[in-house]
Structure formats: C-alpha cells, structure tokens
Amino acid sequence: MEWxxxxxxxxxxxxxxxxxxxxxxxxxxxxxxxxxANEVDMALPGSLPVLNKGAVERAIQFGLAVGAHVAPLSIxxxxxxxxxxxxxxxxxxxxxxxVVQGGSISFFVDGVEKTVNLTRAHLEEDAGKSLxxxxxxxxxxxxxxxxxxRAGTPLLEIVSEPEMRSAAExxxxxxxxxxxxxxxxxxxxxxxxxxFRCDANVSVRPKGQKEFGxxxxxxxxxxxxxxxxxxxxxxxxxxELIEDGGTVVQETRLYDADRDETRSMRSKxxxxxxxxxxxxxxxxxxxxxxxIEQVRAAMPELPRHKRERFEQALGLTAYDAAQLxxxxxxxxxxxxxxxxxxxxxxxxxxxWVLGEVSAALNREEREIGACPVKPTALASLxxxxxxxxxxxxxxxxxxxxxxSGEQGGDADAIIEARGLKQISxxxxxxxxxxxxxxxxxxxxxxxxxxxxxxxxSLVGQVMKAAKGKANPQQVNDLLRQKLG
Amino acid sequence: MPLHNEFDSIASLRxxxxxxxxxxxxLATSALEAAHAxxxxxxxxxxxxxxxxxxxxxxxxxxEQGAQAPAxxxxxxxxxxxxxxxxxxxxxxxxxxxxxxxxxxATVVSRLQNAGAVSLGKLNCDEFAMGSGNENSAFGPARxxxxxxxxxxxxxxxxxxxxxxxxxxxxxxxxTGGSVRxxxxxxxxxxxxxxxxxxxxxxxxxxxSSLDQAGPIARHARDLLELLDPMSGFDPRDATSLEACDGQxxxxxxIHAQFVSAAREFDAAGSQxxxxxxxxxxGEFFGAGLAPDxxxxxxxxxxxxxxxxxxxxxxSLPRTELAIPTYYVIAPAEASSNLSRYDGxxxxxxxxxxxxxxxxTSRSRTEGFGPEVLRRIMVGTYVLSHGYxxxxxxxxxxxxxxxxxxxxxxxxxxCDVIMGPVTPTVAKRIGDNREDPVADWLADIYTLGVxxxxxxxxxxxxxxxxSGKPLPVGLQIIGNYFxxxxxxxxxxxxxxxxxxxxxxxxxx
Numbered sequence: 001m002e003w004x005x006x007x008x009x010x011x012x013x014x015x016x017x018x019x020x021x022x023x024x025x026x027x028x029x030x031x032x033x034x035x036x037a038n039e040v041d042m043a044l045p046g047s048l049p050v051l052n053k054g055a056v057e058r059a060i061q062f063g064l065a066v067g068a069h070v071a072p073l074s075i076x077x078x079x080x081x082x083x084x085x086x087x088x089x090x091x092x093x094x095x096x097x098x099v100v101q102g103g104s105i106s107f108f109v110d111g112v113e114k115t116v117n118l119t120r121a122h123l124e125e126d127a128g129k130s131l132x133x134x135x136x137x138x139x140x141x142x143x144x145x146x147x148x149x150r151a152g153t154p155l156l157e158i159v160s161e162p163e164m165r166s167a168a169e170x171x172x173x174x175x176x177x178x179x180x181x182x183x184x185x186x187x188x189x190x191x192x193x194x195x196f197r198c199d200a201n202v203s204v205r206p207k208g209q210k211e212f213g214x215x216x217x218x219x220x221x222x223x224x225x226x227x228x229x230x231x232x233x234x235x236x237x238x239x240e241l242i243e244d245g246g247t248v249v250q251e252t253r254l255y256d257a258d259r260d261e262t263r264s265m266r267s268k269x270x271x272x273x274x275x276x277x278x279x280x281x282x283x284x285x286x287x288x289x290x291x292i293e294q295v296r297a298a299m300p301e302l303p304r305h306k307r308e309r310f311e312q313a314l315g316l317t318a319y320d321a322a323q324l325x326x327x328x329x330x331x332x333x334x335x336x337x338x339x340x341x342x343x344x345x346x347x348x349x350x351x352w353v354l355g356e357v358s359a360a361l362n363r364e365e366r367e368i369g370a371c372p373v374k375p376t377a378l379a380s381l382x383x384x385x386x387x388x389x390x391x392x393x394x395x396x397x398x399x400x401x402x403x404s405g406e407q408g409g410d411a412d413a414i415i416e417a418r419g420l421k422q423i424s425x426x427x428x429x430x431x432x433x434x435x436x437x438x439x440x441x442x443x444x445x446x447x448x449x450x451x452x453x454x455x456x457s458l459v460g461q462v463m464k465a466a467k468g469k470a471n472p473q474q475v476n477d478l479l480r481q482k483l484g
Numbered sequence: 485m486p487l488h489n490e491f492d493s494i495a496s497l498r499x500x501x502x503x504x505x506x507x508x509x510x511l512a513t514s515a516l517e518a519a520h521a522x523x524x525x526x527x528x529x530x531x532x533x534x535x536x537x538x539x540x541x542x543x544x545x546x547x548e549q550g551a552q553a554p555a556x557x558x559x560x561x562x563x564x565x566x567x568x569x570x571x572x573x574x575x576x577x578x579x580x581x582x583x584x585x586x587x588x589x590a591t592v593v594s595r596l597q598n599a600g601a602v603s604l605g606k607l608n609c610d611e612f613a614m615g616s617g618n619e620n621s622a623f624g625p626a627r628x629x630x631x632x633x634x635x636x637x638x639x640x641x642x643x644x645x646x647x648x649x650x651x652x653x654x655x656x657x658x659x660t661g662g663s664v665r666x667x668x669x670x671x672x673x674x675x676x677x678x679x680x681x682x683x684x685x686x687x688x689x690x691x692x693s694s695l696d697q698a699g700p701i702a703r704h705a706r707d708l709l710e711l712l713d714p715m716s717g718f719d720p721r722d723a724t725s726l727e728a729c730d731g732q733x734x735x736x737x738x739i740h741a742q743f744v745s746a747a748r749e750f751d752a753a754g755s756q757x758x759x760x761x762x763x764x765x766x767g768e769f770f771g772a773g774l775a776p777d778x779x780x781x782x783x784x785x786x787x788x789x790x791x792x793x794x795x796x797x798x799x800s801l802p803r804t805e806l807a808i809p810t811y812y813v814i815a816p817a818e819a820s821s822n823l824s825r826y827d828g829x830x831x832x833x834x835x836x837x838x839x840x841x842x843x844x845t846s847r848s849r850t851e852g853f854g855p856e857v858l859r860r861i862m863v864g865t866y867v868l869s870h871g872y873x874x875x876x877x878x879x880x881x882x883x884x885x886x887x888x889x890x891x892x893x894x895x896x897x898x899c900d901v902i903m904g905p906v907t908p909t910v911a912k913r914i915g916d917n918r919e920d921p922v923a924d925w926l927a928d929i930y931t932l933g934v935x936x937x938x939x940x941x942x943x944x945x946x947x948x949x950x951s952g953k954p955l956p957v958g959l960q961i962i963g964n965y966f967x968x969x970x971x972x973x974x975x976x977x978x979x980x981x982x983x984x985x986x987x988x989x990x991x992x
Contacts, residue, residue, distance in 0.1 A: 039588055043825040045581065046568040046590055046687035050723050078821050080868070082845055089824030146829065275868035277877060280693035280818055282723050 001243075002207040005235045006215075007170045007200055008162035011177055012155045013187040014126070014195040015058045021125050021154035022049030022092060029193050033131070037148035041128075043087035048281050051076075055154035056285065058186035059099045059123050060295045062156060065184055065302050066118055068103025070292055076123075076282040080275040085128035085146050093157075095276045098122035099285060105160075106304070107176035108322050109169050116173050119159040123285075126153040150194075156186070162201060162212065167231040171224050174198055176326075178224075183303055183328045191222055198227055202234045204242070213238070214248040218262050221255050230255040234262050306331055314338065314346035323354050329368045333357075333375050340379030341386070348382055356399050373402050373409060381411040388471060394420050423470045426478065429462070432470070433479055436461045447483060455479070486518040486560070487511050489650045492986075494559055494702075494710040497653065501543075501558040502550050508558030512540035512602050515560040519604060519651050526626045527636075527646040528562065531605040535571040539602045546600055556714065557600030562652045564643050565606040566613055567593050567698070568687045572603075576689045577621040578611045580826045580833045580852030590687020591719045592656055592698050595736075599714040604652055608642030611854045612823065613658055613691040615639050616666055616924045617912065620856040625914050628671060629989040631953040634911040637667030643701045644671035648989060654702035654711045660692045661811050662906070662931025664699040665943040669906035669958020672945045674975065674985060675701040676708050678968045680938030681726035682734055683712075684719030690822040692815035693724070695935045704985040705944065705975035712968065713740045729966040742969025743976075750977055756793030757977055763794050764899030768804035769930055775909040777949025781957035782905045785946035788981055789903070799894045799902065803887050807932040810887065812925055813867050813880035814936070819857075820864025826852060856921060888937045895964040901974065902962040905930055906943045910955035930960060940968045944975045945984035956984075 020027055023040035039047040063070040077095035100121035107114060128151035130144055137143035158177065164170045178196055182189035189196050203215035218234055221227045233255075238248050253262040301309075303325040310321035324334045330353065338349040357378065361368060373381075381398055384390050390398065398414050407413035415421055423429060436458060437444055443461075446454035462475045488511050491497035500506045516536060519528050543558040568574045568586035575581045589597070597603070610620040618626040618641025626641040628634040629649040636645040640657030644667035647655050657664040659677035668675030677699040688698055700711035717735040719725045726734045750757035765786065770779060790796055803810075828834035828848030835847035853861070867876035894902060908927055917923045934941045939962055946959035959978075963971040979985050 042830055044568075044586065044588075044831070045574065045576070045584065045689045045825075046586065046588075048686050048690075048722050048724075050721060080821055080824060082824065082827065082842075084827070084829045084841065087825060087830065089827055090821050273870045275821070275865065275870075275873075277817060277821070277868055277873070280724070281690075 003204050003235075003239050004207045004209075005166060005231070006162050006203045006205060006212055007164040007167070007231060009160045009164070009170060009174060010199040010201070011158045011160075011174065012126075012197045012199075013158060013181050015055050015154040015156055015186055016188055017052055017054040017058070017154050019052060019054075020152035021052050021055045021123065023152050025152070027153050029190075031149055033145065033147035033149060035149065037128075037151060041087065041148050041152045043089075049092060049279075051282060051285065052154060055123055056099070056287070057295050058154075058184075059121065059156050060287065060292055061184050061186055061299055062121055062158070062181065063100035063103065064292070064296055064299065065180060066100075066103030066105060068118060068121070069101040070287055071097060071099050071101055072287055072289075073097065074099040074122075074285045074287075076279045076285065077276045078279045081272045083127070084144070085130045085148070085151070087128065087148060087151055091125060091127065092279055092282070093124035094122035099287070100156075105173060105176050105180065107172045108319060109166075109172045111319060113318065113322070114169060114172070116163045117161040119161055121156050121158040124155050124157055126150050126155050162203075162215075167228045167235070170200060170231055171228045174224060174227055179327045180303060184300065194222065197222055200227065200231055200234075202231055202238070203248070204235055204238045214250050216248065216250065216262070217252045218255050219252060219265065226255060226257050229257075229260055230262060233260060237262065300328065303331070310346075310350075314350075315344075316347060316350050320350045320354060324350060327368075333368050333371065336375035337379045337382070340376050341382055345382065345386060348385070349379070352378060352382060356396060360399075360403055372405065373399065377402060377409055377411065384411060384415065388422060388424060390415060390420055390422050391468070391472065394422070394468060420469065423466055424474060426474070429466070429470055429474055429478055430482070432462055432465045433475070433482055436465060437482065444483065455483075485514075486650060487514040488560055488653050493704070494556070494653055494707045497559060498555065498557075501547055502553060504547065508540040508543035508547065508602055509537060511558060511560050512536050512604070515604050515652065519646075522649055522651060524627065524632065525629060525645050525649055525651075526624050527608055527642040527649065527651060528604070529565050529575060529577065529606050529608050529623055529642070530572040532572055536602060536604055539597070543600050543602050554598065554600035556596065556710065559601050559653050559710075560604050561596065561601045561654045561656070561711070562604040562607050562643070562646055563593055563656045564609050564640050564658055566609055566658050566689045567656060568689065569593055569603070569606065572606045574606065574689070575622070576612045577609050577623060578853065578857070579622040580849075582622070582833065584831060586687070588687065591684035591721065592715050593687065595715055595717070596656070596711070607640075607646055607655055610639035610641065610663075611857050612689065612819070613639040613660055613663055613696075614819070614856050614860055616662070616928060617914070617917070618642065618645075618667070619914060619918070620854055622854055627914070628911050628955070630672060630955050631911070631950075633913050634953075634955060635670065635914050637670035637907075637911060639663040639667075640675075640701060641667045644668050644673055644675065647671070647673045647701050647703060650988065654700055654707055656698060656711075656715070657701050658688055658691075658696055658698050659935065660695045660697075660815060661935045662928050664701060665906050665931050665941060665958065665960060666928070668701050668943040669945075669960075670911040670956065672948075672956030672958075672984070672987060672989070673701055674704050674708055674942065674944050674979075675699060676712055676942035676968065676972065677934070677940060678712060678716060678739075679729065679940045679965045681724055682716045682729060682940075682966070682968065684717070684722045684725045686719055686721040690818075692818040693822060694818060695811075695815055695938075697935075697938075704979050705942075705972045708942070708975075709740060709743050709969070709972045712972075713737065716968075732966075739969040739972070742967070743973045744969075746970040746973035747976065750973065753793065758789060758974070759793035761789075761794040761901070761974075762797050762899040763789055764797050764799035764894050764902040766799050766801040766804065766894075766902060766904055768801050769904030773908045773926075773929065774905060775949065778905050778907065778909060778957050781947030781949060782903075782959055785959040785978070785982075786903060788978060792977060792981060797899050799898050801890050801894065801902075801933060803883065803890055804929060804933055806883050807887055807936055808926060808929055810880045810883045811928070811932040811936060812863065813876050814884065816860040816864030817868050817877050818864070820861045820868065823853075823857065823861055828852070859921065884936045887933050891933070891937045891939060891962075901967075901971065904960050906958040906960040910949045910957060934962055939963065939965060940971060942971055942975060944978060945987070946982070947984060948987075956987075
C-alpha cells in the first residue's frame with residue numbers, strides 16, 4: 001500500500017524582547033541560575049503579571065507578515081498543571097481567542113512553490129528549567145535544581161494546519177518560518193539556545209484516504225536535521241505498526257537524537273486536564289487599528305513584498321526572488337549589488353549572488369554578512385562582464401582571487417595583474433584565426449562541405465590560441481567572415 | 485488603654501501630632517502595650533516592636549515639619565496578614581506560609597507607609613481570606629471584642645476586632661465576598677470595599693482575583709476616608725487597577741474631593757441634608773433568613789435616613805440568592821489556580837516525608853492548607869474540569885453578568901444608593917458552624933452580589949441585637965461604580981445623626 005504522511009507543526013519562537021512577557025526581569029541567555037527571576041517569575045505571594053507591550057508588538061508584526069487576522073481582542077488564559085519549573089503551577093497562555101488568527105507561509109520545495117496555512121499564533125510565557133544532571137543539593141546529595149531565568153520568557157506559539165506531506169516539506173516550512181521571524185527581528189532564531197523549537201504532529205494514511213490517521217506529537221526537536229529525521233522515523237514507525245496489524249495511539253513522543261528514535265512520553269489517557277480559564281489578573285488584550293498601523297509603519301519590507309518587487313520591477317524569476325528573500329542579509333547583499341549596476345542587470349546580479357557567492361559561502365560555512373567580497377566589489381566585477389572586458393568564465397577566476405584578497409580584492413587590479421583582459425582587437429583575433437585556418441585545412445574543408453561541427457572545432461582552436469581571453473562572439477563573427 | 489483612643493478621629497489625632505502634643509513613638513508604644521494586653525482577642529498574628537518603633541520614629545521626624553508632614557504621619561494602624569510586608573512575616577493565616585517573609589511590600593502597605601502611617605503589625609484573618617468568622621485561621625480564631633465567645637466575622641476578623649477593641653486607629657482588610665463589610669458589621673465598626681480596580685492588588689495575596697479588593701476598617705466614615713484615599717490609585721504593577729474612574733484619574737485625592745463635594749451639597753440643603761436622595765431597599769434583603777433583631781436595627785437606620793430627607797424606594801435584586809452559588813463557583817475556581825503556587829518547591833511548607841515529586845507536592849499542600857482552603861481548592865478544581873466547565877464556571881459567569889445588570893438597572897432609574905443588612909444575623913458563637921461549612925456560605929447572601937458586580941459598598945454600625953451580650957448590627961450602603969467618596973459622605977451624615985459608631989465594647 002502507498003502511504004501518505006500528514007504533518008502539522010507547532011513552533012515556539014522566543015520573542016526578542018529585553019524583558020519578560022509579564023515581568024521586568026531580563027531575558028538574556030546564559031546568566032547564573034535564578035539571577036534573572038524576580039517576584040513575578042518566582043510566583044511569590046502577592047505578585048501579579050503585567051503584559052509587556054513589546055511582546056504584543058512582535059506578535060502583531062508576525063500577524064501582518066503572514067497576512068493573518070490580528071485579533072482586536074484576545075484573551076489570556078491559565079493552563080493549569082503542576083511542575084516544579086512552572087512556578088505558578090499554571091502557564092499564562094492564550095487559548096480560545098489567540099492574538100494572531102490564520103495567515104500562511106509560502107516556500108519552495110524542490111523548486112515547486114508550496115503554501116501552508118496557519119491556524120493561529122498565540123502569546124504565552126515559557127517555563128523555567130529543571131537541572132537534573134550534575135546538580136547536587138546543599139549537602140552534596142544528588143538532587144534536582146530549578147533555574148527560573150527562562151520562566152516568563154515571551155513565546156509566540158505558531159500553529160500550522162496539517163498541510164505538509166513529507167519530512168522535506170516540513171523542514172522547508174520550518175526553515176521559511178525561521179527565516180521570516182529572524183527577518184522581522186522578532187526572534188533571534190538561535191536554535192541551540194532554544195529560541196526556535198518545533199513540535200511535529202505526525203500521522204499517516206493510505207494515499208487517497210480523506211480522513212486523517214491518528215497522530216502523535218513529537219516534542220524536543222531542536223534542529224532542522226533532527227526535525228527531518230524525527231518525522232521520517234515516526235512515519236516509518238506508524239506505517240510498520242499499521243502494516244503489522246497494530247493501531248497508532250494518540251500520544252506525545254520525545255525525539256532522542258542520540259538514538260535517532262521517538263519514544264512515548266505520555267498517552268492521551270495520561271493527558272492533563274489543563275482546566276483552562278481566562279486569567280483574571282489580565283484584562284483582555286485590546287489591539288486598536290491605530291496600534292496595528294504604528295507597528296506596520298515601523299516594520300521592515302516583508303519578504304513576500306520584496307519577492308514581488310524582485311519579480312516585477314527587477315524581472316527575476318519567482319524561484320530566484322524566493323531564494324534571495326530567504327533572509328534579510330542575502331536580500332540586502334543582492335540589492336546593494338544590483339543597485340551598483342546599470343538598470344536591467346539585476347538578473348546577472350541574482351545569478352552571481354545565488355551562484356558563485358552562495359557556493360563560496362557554503363564551502364566555507366560563512367554567513368553572507370561575513371562575505372569577503374562586498375556587494376560593490378562584486379558589482380564592479382559584474383560590470384566588467386557587461387562591458388565585455390572579461391567573459392563569464394574568466395570572471396569566476398577573478399572572483400576566486402577577490403575572495404582570497406588578491407590585489408586588495410579589487411577586480412580591475414586582478415584582471416590587470418593576471419592579464420585576463422579579453423582580446424577584442426579585431427586585428428589580433430583576425431591574426432589568430434588566420435593561423436588556425438592555415439593549420440587546419442581539413443576542418444576548413446569539412447565546414448565548407450556543410451559540417452557545423454567543424455566550425456565549433458575551429459572556434460575552440462581560436463579560443464585555445466587566445467587562452468580563453470578572446471571575445472567568443474567576436475571570434476564567431478570573424479571566423480564566419482573569413483570562411484566566407 | 486492606648487493613647488490614640490483619646491482622640492475621636494484621625495483628624496484630631498493628626499492635629500495633636502502636628503502640634504507635638506503627642507508623639508508617634510508614644511502612640512506606638514501604648515498601642516503595642518495594648519495589643520499585648522489584649523492577646524486574648526488573638527487579633528494580632530505578628531508584632532515586632534522594633535519595626536513599629538522605627539516607623540514611629542520616622543513619623544516623628546516627618547512631624548517636625550508640622551503642617552507639611554504627610555497626612556497620616558504617626559497614625560497607628562495595622563495590616564491584615566494577607567498583605568505582604570518586608571518587615572513582618574506574611575502568613576495569610578496559613579501553616580503553608582507560617583515562616584514566610586516577603587522581599588517586597590504590598591502597594592497598599594507602602595502607600596500607607598508613605599502617607600506616614602505607623603504599622604503595629606499583622607492581623608489575624610481566615611486562611612487565605614477564605615471564611616466568614618476568622619475561625620479558619622491556622623493560628624486560632626480571633627475573638628469579637630463585644631463577646632469573646634463570638635466570632636468577629638471574617639475574613640478580615642482580626643482587623644475588625646483590633647479596631648473595635650481600640651487597638652488601632654484603623655486597619656486594612658480585603659473583601660472578596662464581604663470580608664471587609666461583614667466583620668465590620670459584626671464588630672460594630674465601619675468598613676468600606678471600594679470599586680474593583682480603584683485599589684491595587686499588588687502584594688495582596690490572591691484568593692479570587694476578579695473579586696479581591698482591599699479596603700480600610702475604622703471607627704467611622706471620616707477615618708475611612710483618611711485611609712482609603714491614600715490607599716487608592718492606579719498601580720502599573722496591577723493590570724486590573726484602573727487608570728481612570730469615570731473619566732477622572734484614579735489617584736489619591738479623587739475620593740477625598742468627591743467626599744468634600746457631596747458633604748458641601750448636603751450642608752447646603754440645611755435641615756433636610758439628604759433631600760432628593762433615593763434609597764433603594766431590595767425586598768430580597770429582607771426575606772425569611774433575616775433575623776428580627778438585625779431587621780429592626782436596619783429598619784431604624786433607614787428611618788434615620790428618611791428623617792434626614794432621603795426617600796425610600798422598594799427595589800428588586802432578583803438574583804440575590806443566585807449570588808451564592810455563583811460566587812462559590814467563581815471564587816473557588818480562581819482560588820484553585822491562585823493557590824497552585826504553594827507547592828513546597830520554592831518557599832512555604834514542605835512535607836518531611838515523600839517518595840517522589842508528586843507526593844512532595846500533594847503532601848506539602850495537604851499538610852499546609854486547612855480544611856476550608858482544601859475544600860475550596862477541590863470545588864474550584866472540579867468546576868474548571870473538562871466536562872464541567874460549561875455547566876459551572878461558564879454558567880456562573882453568565883449569571884454574574886446578570887447580577888451586574890440587575891444593579892445597573894436599579895441605579896439607572898430607581899435609586900441613587902442601595903441599603904440593607906450586611907449579615908442575616910449578629911455574630912455567631914465560635915464553633916457554631918464547625919460541622920456545617922455551607923451555613924457560613926449561605927450567610928454571605930447580602931454581600932456576595934456586590935463583590936460579583938465590583939461595586940463599592942460599606943458597612944456602618946446601626947444598632948445592636950443578640951440574645952446574650954449585645955452584639956453589633958451593620959447597615960450596608962451600596963453605591964454605583966466610583967461613588968466611594970459620596971458613600972462615605974452619606975455614612976458620615978448618618979454618623980452625625982447617630983452614635984452607634986461611638987459605642988465601645990466593655991473591656992473584658
């Protein structure tokens with residue numbers, strides 16, 4: 001039987017506010033345990049939460065960026081469950097009425113565009129951390145420590161519809177979402193520090209079946225690679241289970257990266273009754289249209305708008321435009337390069353950024369911000385292709401030299417020093433052609449007998465004689481003339 | 485006898501303090517002695533002479549400025565042990581927090597301190613403010629100064645008892661379903677619960693967050709004004725505190741100005757100062773459950789208002805009885821979640837014996853909480869549970885909105901204020917309802933609706949009842965939102981015409 005995988009993602013993005021969502025303590029990562037927890041974060045008696053407007057504004061930005069409905073009124077609710085690193089023993093979240101409703105994310109998978117709808121995105125607070133390992137109590141006994149520095153860190157939980165059909169799609173979605181929140185500056189995107197965490201809801205069904213299969217929720221996936229592996233493992237597990245006559249049970253599973261497998265954490269039967277109810281400490285979150293407009297005005301140009309502009313105003317292909325708008329630094333790099341070139345040459349700039357530049361960056365595992373060839377330098381190189389000084393092929397050689405800093409990374413100086421200037425002197429090319437024709441009478445005969453192949457071979461001979469520096473178009477034209 | 489009892493009001497005490505005829509230290513010293521002498525009342529839970537005297541000395545230094553000194557400089561008060569304090573322990577009268585000390589002061593505490601008031605310590609109450617008789621205190625019941633065998637009411641029982649016994653000029657209380665008004669009534673003192681949102685809840689240990697509101701208890705309306713005005717005001721640390729009250733900035737001075745303007749209005753009306761005032765009297769407040777002695781005293785009070793020119797209007801608050809189940813769904817629901825933080829992990833009582841995490845939490849809580857708190861946590865957990873939420877919690881919220889509408893309908897056309905009893909009976913004897921907790925719940929019938937609606941309301945002494953020793957009866961005065969100043973001015977008129985608030989229990 002042919003199986004289809006159905007995936008929906010719930011992504012916790014840590015919002016980039018200076019202070020916590022309901023208190024004024026710092027959200028900085030990596031401080032000494034419990035040094036960034038005040039009376040609110042520690043849930044001391046009498047403390048009360050006060051909403052951080054910065055977190056709301058980041059949620060609004062996200063809502064606008066994905067074309068969602070930003071709710072004029074949303075409600076904070078308490079999600080009640082006991083756990084030692086959850087100081088109030090309830091989490092303040094949004095339940096029935098979230099701040100961001102709907103919206104969608106578009107991205108490319110294997111060159112094909114895919115759009116995934118979002119169900120919602122809601123604001124909530126993070127819990128603290130339990131330190132089980134390497135922790136000893138005051139008398140040296142093995143013990144569990146609680147670090148509340150993270151407690152109260154603002155999160156935007158972004159929930160997708162179950163619209164992804166392969167692990168590759170899920171990863172592409174997660175990457176697109178990641179680049180969007182980083183683009184907007186609402187999340188630092190640091191996955192090692194847990195700023196961007198995905199839970200995957202995975203189910204399988206026979207291809208063609210309408211109803212969804214029973215899903216399991218995989219938690220604790222903190223890299224794109226693990227996300228892909230976890231989904232692949234889980235889908236295979238479910239398919240094998242069903243093919244062996246078993247049934248999938250609804251449960252929460254934990255991904256173990258070391259063993260590359262998912263393990264049952266708790267089943268639906270053990271699921272908590274969270275006893276959600278509206279938090280009486282927090283009035284409904286009211287977002288007036290003026291507030292939304294204020295936020296919109298302060299936002300960077302959205303990737304999808306940039307994409308449209310790249311396609312329509314600069315004439316790029318949809319694919320190139322999408323690739324260039326995966327992150328803000330790349331699009332900035334591209335725009336600065338294109339801006340330094342004559343109008344109509346953006347396509348060439350895009351080819352270079354997505355081709356040579358990105359290949360070199362990948363090879364050296366560098367971010368585009370740390371690219372040794374700056375946009376203006378790249379533009380001066382491309383300009384030499386446009387004006388016929390060098391061929392595209394020679395330009396690659398120049399680029400490599402620029403990358404390693406030769407001649408201070410100056411394209412013209414490298415071309416000069418290496419003598420790479422294209423020969424466009426008709427006389428010099430004519431002389432070389434004459435030599436080649438004299439040395440290859442057989443080929444000349446064949447050409448005259450109508451064999452196109454012979455012509456190509458003659459062009460190759462001329463280029464070889466010119467050490468690649470002759471202008472290929474000129475060579476063609478002159479050769480044809482001389483063969484009359 | 486504490487020195488402050490020689491003064492019949494905070495205003496006259498202030499005059500003496502500013503004239504340096506008496507010092508804050510003298511007042512504090514004598515008040516602390518009296519508190520020790522009346523330890524039998526069990527009104528105080530924590531006294532620390534050093535802390536109090538340090539505050540008194542600071543007040544004395546401020547008083548050197550004479551008329552420039554803060555309004556309450558040197559005035560001895562005390563706080564319900566539900567307000568967190570940096571100096572004194574804060575226990576919420578619970579074993580759970582028996583040793584707890586807060587790293588910060590409640591806003592109410594710091595505001596009164598900034599106004600110069602000197603704190604004598606922390607007052608007994610029902611555990612986490614859950615109760616109507618102060619019998620649910622882990623540190624034993626407080627006693628009613630009128631009869632030590634009677635309850636002082638609750639949950640702010642210690643506050644009312646301390647003021648009634650003359651141990652403090654005033655005290656802070658909290659009112660979730662009547663916890664300021666009811667003990668004030670049963671102890672023969674005056675108390676006011678302001679509109680929800682006028683006083684900050686920051687640092688007030690939460691019971692039912694959508695209902696909890698702090699208010700002062702004192703001998704009479706003028707002293708209540710002295711305490712409530714500086715307590716009130718927007719607090720950026722409490723998201724439910726209001727920035728504005730009916731278009732006016734919520735800040736100290738608002739209630740005072742309203743009082744002054746109402747008092748002037750009454751003065752200008754001459755011999756019929758309350759002419760034109762329509763008093764709504766809900767028939768539901770005078771039903772079968774109301775004891776005759778209470779009814780008689782309340783009727784007499786209404787007659788006094790009529791003699792002052794007010795008009796009595798019969799109104800209906802049809803959901804008065806429904807307020808009981810509504811309140812006892814919403815308040816426990818919120819409490820079950822508010823009290824989750826007491827788990828023995830970070831602070832508070834932790835069980836000695838446990839085998840795992842779950843057991844540590846459940847044992848710590850079972851041991852740390854008293855029976856009434858456990859009962860309400862269980863009720864609250866139940867009504868929020870999957871499958872019951874709609875039938876209980878949501879339904880209660882619907883009824884709550886209807887109750888709000890009932891009051892608004894009355895205020896819209898029928899009356900300016902609503903009056904009636906605070907309690908169905910005078911104070912019960914300690915232990916009477918021990919086997920029947922629901923009887924206590926039912927006795928909250930006249931105060932719960934106001935709390936659910938978030939309206940301001942007060943209790944003023946209006947007579948005595950009881951079969952043995954005379955026990956006080958309170959009159960409840962309910963106003964529309966943000967009418968605290970006007971209510972106090974009305975109560976003040978009543979107190980100019982009566983002397984119930986001047987009666988003092990015989991010293992046992």
